[in-house]
Amino acid sequence: MSEPRIAKGRAREDVEGIRALISNHKRKDLMFALLGMAALGLAAVTFIALFTGMVMDGASRLSPDFFTNFASRRAENAGILAAWVGTFTVMIVTAAVAVPLGVASGIYLEEYAPRNWLTDLIEININNLAGVPSIVYGLLALGLFVHTFGLGASVLTAGLTLALLILPVVIVATREAIRAVPGMIREAAYALGATRWQMVQHHVLPYSMPGILTGVIIGLSRAIGETAPIVTIGAVTFIAFLPPAPVTADPPFLSFDWLSSPFTAMPIQIFNWTSRPEEAFQANASAAALVLVVMTLIMNALAIWLRYRLRKNLKW
Amino acid sequence: MTADEQKPDPSTLPKKAEAKDLSFYYGSKRALKQINLPIYEHRVTALIGPSGCGKSTFLRCFNRMHDLYPGNRYEGEIRLLPDNVNLLAPEVDPIEVRMRLAMVFQKPNPFPKSIFENVAYGLRIRGINARSELDDRIEKALKNAALWNEVRDRLDDLATNLSGGQQQRLCIARALASEPELMLFDEPTSALDPIATGSIEELIHQLRDQVTILIVTHNMQQAARVSDFTAYMYLGDLVEFGWTDDVFFRPKQKQTEDYITGRFG
Numbered sequence: 001m002s003e004p005r006i007a008k009g010r011a012r013e014d015v016e017g018i019r020a021l022i023s024n025h026k027r028k029d030l031m032f033a034l035l036g037m038a039a040l041g042l043a044a045v046t047f048i049a050l051f052t053g054m055v056m057d058g059a060s061r062l063s064p065d066f067f068t069n070f071a072s073r074r075a076e077n078a079g080i081l082a083a084w085v086g087t088f089t090v091m092i093v094t095a096a097v098a099v100p101l102g103v104a105s106g107i108y109l110e111e112y113a114p115r116n117w118l119t120d121l122i123e124i125n126i127n128n129l130a131g132v133p134s135i136v137y138g139l140l141a142l143g144l145f146v147h148t149f150g151l152g153a154s155v156l157t158a159g160l161t162l163a164l165l166i167l168p169v170v171i172v173a174t175r176e177a178i179r180a181v182p183g184m185i186r187e188a189a190y191a192l193g194a195t196r197w198q199m200v201q202h203h204v205l206p207y208s209m210p211g212i213l214t215g216v217i218i219g220l221s222r223a224i225g226e227t228a229p230i231v232t233i234g235a236v237t238f239i240a241f242l243p244p245a246p247v248t249a250d251p252p253f254l255s256f257d258w259l260s261s262p263f264t265a266m267p268i269q270i271f272n273w274t275s276r277p278e279e280a281f282q283a284n285a286s287a288a289a290l291v292l293v294v295m296t297l298i299m300n301a302l303a304i305w306l307r308y309r310l311r312k313n314l315k316w
Numbered sequence: 317m318t319a320d321e322q323k324p325d326p327s328t329l330p331k332k333a334e335a336k337d338l339s340f341y342y343g344s345k346r347a348l349k350q351i352n353l354p355i356y357e358h359r360v361t362a363l364i365g366p367s368g369c370g371k372s373t374f375l376r377c378f379n380r381m382h383d384l385y386p387g388n389r390y391e392g393e394i395r396l397l398p399d400n401v402n403l404l405a406p407e408v409d410p411i412e413v414r415m416r417l418a419m420v421f422q423k424p425n426p427f428p429k430s431i432f433e434n435v436a437y438g439l440r441i442r443g444i445n446a447r448s449e450l451d452d453r454i455e456k457a458l459k460n461a462a463l464w465n466e467v468r469d470r471l472d473d474l475a476t477n478l479s480g481g482q483q484q485r486l487c488i489a490r491a492l493a494s495e496p497e498l499m500l501f502d503e504p505t506s507a508l509d510p511i512a513t514g515s516i517e518e519l520i521h522q523l524r525d526q527v528t529i530l531i532v533t534h535n536m537q538q539a540a541r542v543s544d545f546t547a548y549m550y551l552g553d554l555v556e557f558g559w560t561d562d563v564f565f566r567p568k569q570k571q572t573e574d575y576i577t578g579r580f581g
Contacts (some may be wrong), residue, residue: 115386184425191379192438192490193415202437207428314428315476 051293058286066287070240071269075280078273080288082239086155086263087224087295089243093159093259094223098166099216105167106174106212111200130168137165138232146233153234155243156259161229166219173215177208182316210310217303221296227267237272239264266292323559326545330397332357332498332528333378337392338404340373340382347373349552350392355498357397360520360529362543362560364536366575370552371532375500378403378530379417380410396497415442418491419500423507424483426475426490431467434475434486438494453493460526461489462519481512488519492527499523501531505538517542536576540564548572 069079105126113119141161151157181204189199243261247253266288273285333355340348348370355361363371373382380403382388394403396416403413418438426434435454444450454471458464463485467478475486484504491499501520505513520529520542533539539546539560546563548556548571556563556572567573 182425184421184423185427187381187384187421188425188427188487188490189437190384191381191414191419191421192441192494193411194441195411198441203427313474316425316428 054286054290057283058290061283061287071238075278075284078284080269082264083266083269085242087265089155090158090265091220093156094162095220097160097163098170102167102170103174103212106171107200110175110178126168126171134165134226135228137161138229141233153262154260155263157233158230161233162223162226166223169219170215174212177211178204181207207314210307213306214303217299221299224296225267227271230265235268236262236264237268330357332397334395339391340377341389343387347552351554353547353554353557355530357528358524359544360524360542361545362539363532363547364539365549369549371549372502375502375532378500379414379419383410417498418496420487420491420504422503424480424487426483426486428476430472431475432471435489435493442494457489457493460492461485463489481508484516498528503532503534
C-alpha cells in the first residue's frame with residue numbers, strides 16, 4: 001500500500017537535499033559569471049591600457065598645427081595633413097564603390113538569385129573572400145589597377161582596393177539585414193500586387209537600411225586602418241602636397257583630378273614615424289594613432305546612433 | 317444565417333469563382349487533390365478542416381502566392397467570373413491576379429509605416445498618387461473596415477503601434493482600398509483575443525454585401541458564425557460542401573460529422 005504523499009508533504013531531509021543541490025548549482029552559476037567578467041575585463045583593460053599609453057605619449061603633440069602641417073624632417077613641425085586628407089579621400093572612393101556594389105549584390109543574392117549550385121558557389125566564395133588576408137588584395141590591385149589599368153599609386157587605386165576588401169563585409173551585412181525582414185511583410189506587399197522590385201524598393205530596402213548602414217560603417221572602419229594593401233600598391237610615405245581640390249573656379253567647376261593624385265594615409269604615416277629612431281617621432285606616431293582610433297570610434301558611434309534612430313520605428 | 321432564412325438551391329446562385337479539378341503540388345508532394353468548389357458571389361465561404369488538410373494551400377492558389385516559391389505546381393483551373401479567366405493559367409500574370417483579389421493574413425502584417433501609407437500602398441502601386449483621391453479612398457476603406465473612428469485623428473502614426481485587432485482591421489482596410497473582386501482571409505483571427513475576434517467576425521459578415529469572401533478558419537464556431545457556405549477538407553480532399561447549417565447540422569459524410577462534433581481533429 002502506498003503512502004498518501006501529497007498531504008504529508010516532503011520529509012525534512014528531502015528538502016535539505018534540494019537546497020544543497022540548488023546552492024551547488026548557484027555556485028557554478030556564479031563561477032561562470034566571474035569567468036565571463038574576467039574575460040571581458042581582460043579585453044577592456046588591454047584596450048584602456050593601449051589607449052592611455054597613446055594619450056600619454058601623443059596628447060602633447062595634438063594641436064591645430066598637427067592637423068594642418070605636412071610631414072617634416074623635424075618632429076616638432078611634422079603634421080598629418082597629407083595623411084588625414086589622403087585617408088578621407090580614399091574612404092570616399094571606397095564607400096562610393098563598395099556601397100552600391102555590395103548592397104546590389106546582397107539584394108540580388110537574397111531576393112532574386114535562384115537557389116542552385118551556382119548561387120551556392122558564389123555564396124561560399126563571398127564568405128571566403130571575407131577571410132582573405134588584405135595583402136592579397138594589395139597584390140591583386142597592384143597587378144590589376146596599377147599595372148594593367150595604369151591607374152598608378154593613386155587615391156582611386158587605393159579606394160578601389162579597399163572597396164574590394166570590404167565588399168564581402170557589405171554583402172554579408174546587407175544579406176543579413178534583408179533576411180531579418182519577415183516573410184509576411186514581403187507577402188503582404190506581393191498580395192497587394194507589387195512586383196519584386198517594388199517590394200524591394202518600398203519595403204525590404206528601407207526596413208533593412210539600419211543593418212546595411214551598420215555593415216557599411218563596420219566595413220569602412222576596417223578599411224580605414226588597413227596598411228598592407230595600400231603599401232603594396234605603392235602609396236608614398238612622404239608627401240608635401242594635397243590632391244587637387246574637387247571644386248574649381250572655372251567651368252565645369254568640378255574636377256576629378258584628385259582621384260589620380262598620389263597620396264599617403266594615416267596608417268602609413270604612423271608606420272613611417274614608428275620606424276624612426278628619434279623619440280620625438282614616436283610621440284608623433286602615438287598622436288596620429290590616437291587620431292586614427294578616435295576616427296574609428298566616431299564612425300562606430302555614428303553606426304550605433306544611426307541604427308538606433310532608424311530602428312526606433314521598425315517593429316513587426 | 318438564421319435557420320428560417322430562405323435557402324435557395326445553390327445552383328441558381330451567381331458564382332464569383334470556381335475551382336475545377338484543382339490539384340496542387342509542393343515539389344512531388346500532392347497537397348490538393350482535384351478540388352471542385354464554387355464560390356458564390358457576395359457570400360462568405362468558409363474552409364474548415366484539421367491542420368494540414370490543405371485549406372490554406374487552397375486559399376493561396378487563388379492569388380497565386382505559391383508562385384513566389386520554387387518547386388510549386390498547379391493542375392486544373394480556378395475560373396474567375398464573370399470574365400471566366402483561369403487564374404492559374406501560365407499566361408496570366410500573377411501580379412494581375414493579385415491586383416484583382418485581396419488577401420488578409422493569419423497574423424496582422426501592417427507595414428512599419430504610417431496608418432495612411434499602409435492603406436495607400438495598394439493604391440499607390442496602381443498608380444494613384446493624387447492626394448485628394450487617396451484621402452477619399454483611404455477614408456472609405458477605413459470606414460468599411462470599422463477603423464475610421466479610432467484612427468481618423470492619427471493617420472500619420474505608425475501602424476505597428478495599433479493593437480493587434482486594430483492592426484488586423486487595418487490590414488482589411490488595406491485590402492479593401494483597391495476594391496478587390498474577391499477577398500481571401502487566411503485564419504484572420506488566430507492571433508487575436510476574443511473581443512478583437514468578435515469585431516473582425518462582425519466586419520466579415522458586413523463586408524459580404526460589397527465583396528465575395530473566402531475564409532480559412534481553424535475555428536468551427538467561427539465558420540458557423542460568419543459563413544453562408546462551408547467546405548470541409550481533409551488531407552487535400554474536399555470532403556463536403558454546402559450551406560453552412562447543412563454542413564454543421566445535417567452533414568452527409570460521416571467524416572464531416574466526426575470532425576464537427578469534435579470526435580477528431
